[in-house]
Amino acid sequence: MTGFRLGTGGRIDRSRVLNFTFDGTRYSGHPGDTLASALIANGVRIMGRSFKYHRPRSVWSAWFDDPNAIFNIRLGDVHRPNCPAATTLLEDGMHARAVNSFPSAARDIKSVLDLGHRFLSAGFYYKMFMWPDWHLFEPTIRKMAGLGALEGGPLEDSHSTQRFDHCDLLVVGGGVAGLQAAATAAEAGQSVVLVDDHAELGGKAWQSPTVDGHPVADWIAEQTKRISAAGGRILTRTTAFGIYDHAMVGLCTEHGFCEQPSLTRMRPEKLIMATGALDRPLTFAQNDVPGVMSLDGAAEFAGRYGVAVGRRACVIADHGLAEQQISTLRDEGLDIDVVEPKDALPKAMGRRAVTGLQVGPHHFTCDTVLTSAGLMPIVHLWRHAGGKLDWDSNAQAFVPAAGPAWITAIGAAAGTFDLDDALAEATAVATGAARPRRKADYCARPxxxxxxxxxxxxxxxxxxxxxxxxxxxxxxxxxxxxxxxxxxxxxxxxxxxxxxxxxxxxxxxxxxxxxxxxxGTTTFRPPFVPVPLELYRGHHRGELFHPLKRLCLEPQHRAADAAMGEYGGWLRPGWYGGGDADQAAAREVRMARTTAGIFDASPLGKIEVMGPDAEKFVNFIYYNTVATLKPGHIRYGFMLTESGAVYDDGVIARLDENRFVVSCSSSHVDGVVSLLENWRQDGNDPDRIFVHDTTQNWPTVTVTGPKARDIVATLNLGIDLSPEQFKHMQFRAGQFQGAPVRVARVSFTGDVSFEMSCPVAQAAALWGATIEAGAPMSAGAIGLEALSILRAEKGFLIIGKDTDGETMPHDLGFGIPRLKKKAAFVGDRGLQTQKANETNRRQLVGLAVPEGAAMLPCGAHLVSGSGETRRSVGFVTSSYDSPTLNRPIALALLSQGLATEGNAIDVYHLGEKRRARVVPTCQFDPEGERLNA
CATH class of the missing domain: 1.10.10.1100 (BFD-like [2Fe-2S]-binding domain)
Known part of the structure; x- marks a missing residue:
């Protein structure tokens, strides 16, 4: 036991005592301590074991660069694995255990592995376990792998608060340079956010008595006051753990051991990196013995935590700035010998703790060896952002070189290690002035x-x-x-x-x-430091992972006894009147075919595309030609992926020369908006094309069936509804109760249909008036189950149900545009590939079953051959009992060579073999007489 608490100094609160245990032994510390500083103050030296040889380890440094002391910690009901002791603030009642050791770090039974170190050299696992079979050894090796253990099962209730933020200037690092830059920029009128991973600002300043001629505490308090007074924000215990695309900086804020961390996705206009520097270790014999540590770490433990890491120390340092740290430690009462090894190889003496230092023929008695081969700027964030590095031969360290214009490194992070130089540099960079010339030289000779x-x-x-x-x-x-x-x-x-x-x-x-x-150097990747897994688990989980969208008419549907269910991400009526779903759907289908059905089509996409280049843009987006579409007319079409697969189908209406409304599938609205926006910004002038999703601004009430025109006529929309003046696939604007209404003659059922869209405020009135108008004609509301049957009778498809990720337009009977459309469109190259032109592609077909047979199972395989030669040649995509046709109907994707009308095909499902016959996809009103009535 060598470390101890100094009588004065540090930023801890000595008036309060916090009790904790480590490996089952009770200790105490103070608020402001980390677990590492508290254990050192209690004289504990062995805090961990190395991964492979299980050699004893103490802390190397006082903060995030310590690789040795890692604990599993429990506080109350909260357990967290793999907590770095040097960065975990002490809280009363903590129970900590060193990872990778049993029964304790001090007495680890696996330390016997060190005796076999000659056989466990680098790459031994690549060689030793290949014979006779790696799998014989794998279970044991996997049990020995890893560090901490996760207790208590999955973190089902753990999540972080997540938010997005923005500022003019983000300053990372609350040391001297960071504080000076943030204060200067804030007073210049910039929106400033300063983040630092310590609970208290100051960085390495606490190792010095003064800053710029002022006591350290006073100087830091003054800069903090300047930042706050100018409207700047300060986030302590916050780590900038990574820089990602589009200048997004990930910030992790710790709020306490038992509280969940919070994630901030910060997008600053500019970033100043004042992250400081680390001590570079020296490589010498036995340099891993507990008690060998960083000189900077020892000075930090003394200055910030009021802890001495030992009583008698030997210091080996290869740079000029070490003198100040040595002087600080001597002032705190440490007996220090400065050792100059020259050409000799130093060797730390001792096994479980340092007992001395051997340098050639000279032996130094000590309990601590402090080393520093020089300071290394912390350049991880710089590299995350794509910045380059230069080698500073004077400092013997990598320093930031060319990098993005929005990020600047200052202070020790830029290789400016002198305090006065760092202050001047911070002021200049914060005001946009030229970086001043350094007055002090720094030299390291490791x-x-x-x-x-x-x-x-x-x-x-x-x-x-x-x-x-x-x-x-x-x-x-x-x-x-x-x-x-x-x-x-x-x-x-x-x-x-x-x-x-x-x-x-x-x-x-x-x-x-x-x-x-x-x-060269290895690749720097985020996160800069390990961050809690809970950080990535936000509120987007469970029901909130993909929240159900709600209809503005939901109260009206519930009042009508609708069975609500999820359809395409929306909570929609499945059927009305309760009872059995199949019976209700059949009843509604018969009503729609006999008189009329009224349904809520509000989720259908209503994405407006407008601007001088809108026509050219939508013509490129759609597989079908849109450029010839006249105002007031509507056209059915496909959107494709770049590989030529069908992504969505729907209709597009042209309101005027430069304005279109894209009506896509209910479940694809968000995806289509993203697709449009991506292509708008790729190869187009975004100032000449504008995309607005107005889906939820225009609720839609649809009336379909033989009596549809009569029902709509009672609403007095100010539109001539006659077949001669308002034809199928046309669009008209009218009014309902003084509000605008858009009416489209499109059909998803094969009957005359009117889609009426109005502002949200008029939706309830329009729905009520339509239901009231339909009642005397024996028409009423229908749900999605009935609608699915109605569209299948007509052979209309649902993307994602009647298609898969390889289905192309010509597989669905729409092959002309790929052969004749001259203008470029999304997916055009994909439609000319060898894959697209194979003769065994699956085609959309209809299926009929023998008279009296049950309907086919959805998903059943269509097969050819028998026994061992049997293979799948397609599958059933949709299957229903048709109330209109009084027989089962089905749609399927079937290999092209077998998709001939009248061809018999075997259907195989769960061991049962059935027979079906290929028929046209449209099995109701194939001539379209009802649609054009």
Whole structure:
């Protein structure tokens, strides 16, 4: 036990005590502590075990770059796995256990694996378990894999608050440079958001007594006041974990261990990256022994948490800024020897804790070894955004180079390590001025790795990658950095290489006789730090994953005893009057064919496309020719995917020269809007085409059947409804009770139909008046079940039910446009491929069953051959008992060679074989006399 609590200092609240346990032993700390700082204050050194060899590990640093101390934590009923001890704020009552160890980190029985380290070198799993069969070893290896354990089953009730946000300037990092930039920009009138992952702002400033001549606490308070007074926002305990497409920055805000995190998708106009820098580890013998840690981490534990990491320390540091940190630690009472190894290979002494440092013939007695090979700018976000990196030979570190214009790095993140230089740089960047010249030089001279020794020198502390592993990879010709990473697992631990990547690159460079920039870097990917899984689980789950859309006429349907159900993402009436669904649907079909049926067609798409280029645009979108469509007329057509498959069908109405209304399937409205918007922005001038989804602005009441015209005539719409003046596939504008009404003569049933669309405020009145007008004629409301039968009798299809993802227009009997349409359209190339022209493509057909036979099962296979030669040649897509025809009807997709009218086909379903006959898809009024009446 070596660490202890300093008598003064730190940002903790010493007036309160928080109790917690670690591996079953009780300890105490204070508000403001992390689990790591509290354990160090209690003298605990071993906080974890490495992944492969189960060697004892202590913390390496004081924040997110620590790869060693990872805990499973329980507080009350809340359990969270894989919590980094250095970033988890202490709360009263926490029970923490080190991962990857049993029964405790201090006494892990799997530590015996270290005795066999000679046989467990890099890539051993690629070689050792291939014979006789990998699957013999796989179960055991998988049980040993992983770190923490998820307890309590799936996180069914866990979710995060998610929101979208925007600002002029996002400043990431609340250290000296970030605070100065945010305050300056806010006072200049910019909308500023400052985020920092600590609970208290200041960054590394707490390691120093003053900033810009002022006490640290006073200076930070003044900058915070400036930001808030100018309207800026400050988000603490918030990590910018990734930058994604279109300048979206992912922000994770922690609210407390038992509270769910929140996700903010921030889209700033500009971003200032003030993320700071990390300590680069030194590679030397036994450098993983508990008590070997970052010099910067030790200074942070002392300055921010009031904790000394040891009593007597040896420091090996290879840069000039280390003097200030050493001075801070000495002021806090640590006895420090500064060691200069020269050409000797240092070796940490001790097994479970540091007992000394051997440098050549010299032995230093100590309980802690603090190292720093230089400062490494934190450039992860820069790389997420597509920024490039340069190698600074003076600093021996990668620094931001060319990058997107909207993001700028300042302070230590830009390689500006002097405090005064960072302040000046922050002020200039925040005001748009030229970046000032640095006044102070920073120089780091990390010693190269000593190759070819028998001593184990650790590079990746969590994954147990040593210098010998890197040497082995080089001998086996893994010379690419990405190959080295995957072969040795270097940089693939939960810290994602923050401590190990540059050390690994240095070793690889030494082995190849190159400089580090010649070796290259691995890919930086979000998230920057591990984030809770709950962060990605928002409110869009369960019923909210794909919320049901509701009709404005739902109260009227419920009052009419409608059986409501989901149809295409909408809650719609299935049938009326209760009772059996089949009987109700049959009753409604007979009513619609005899007099008229009235149904709510509000979900049908009503997407307006307008502008000077609207005609050319819709002609490109549709498979059919739309350019010849006259105002006041309607045309049926298909929209295709780029591969030529049918995406949606529907009608398009032309209101005037530059204005169209696209009526698509109810379930495809959102998809069609996205499709239109994507093509609008691709190859078109978006200022000459405008797309507006008005589906829910225009509820639709449809009347269909022989008495439809008589019912609509009673509504006094101001429209001549005569067949001569208002023909099928025409469009008219009228009025209902002083409000505009759009009337379309289109039919999904094969009978005369009128689709009447009005503003939402008039929908209830229009529905009520239509129902009232139909009652004396024995007409009434019908639901979706009846409508499905009516359309199938006529052979009208439903996209996604009577088609699949490969169905093309010519499979449905619409082949002319692909042969004759001269203008380009979406999917035109796909329709000319070899696949599109195969002779065995499935065609839409009708099926009839022998007299007296039951209807065919929907989904049943159409087969040819028998026994072992039997194969599927199609399937039934729709099947109903037709009340109109008094017999079963069906639609199916059937291979082209068998789709000849009158051809007999076998139908196979769940072991039962049936027979059917190919008939036309339209089995009701094939001449269309009722439609044009």
């Amino acid at each position: 010693r190269p790795a000593v190759l070819g020794t028998s001593q184990r020198q650790w590079i990746d502390f969590q994954h147990d990658v040593t210098l010998k592993d890197v040497e082995l990879a080089a001998r086996e010709n893994y010379v690419s950095v990405e190959h080295l990473k995957r072969y040795t697992t270097l940089g693939m631990a939960s810290d994602q290489g923050k401590t190990s990547n540059v050390a690994g690159l240095s070793a690889m460079a030494a082995l190849q006789g190159k400089e580090i920039p010649e070796v």
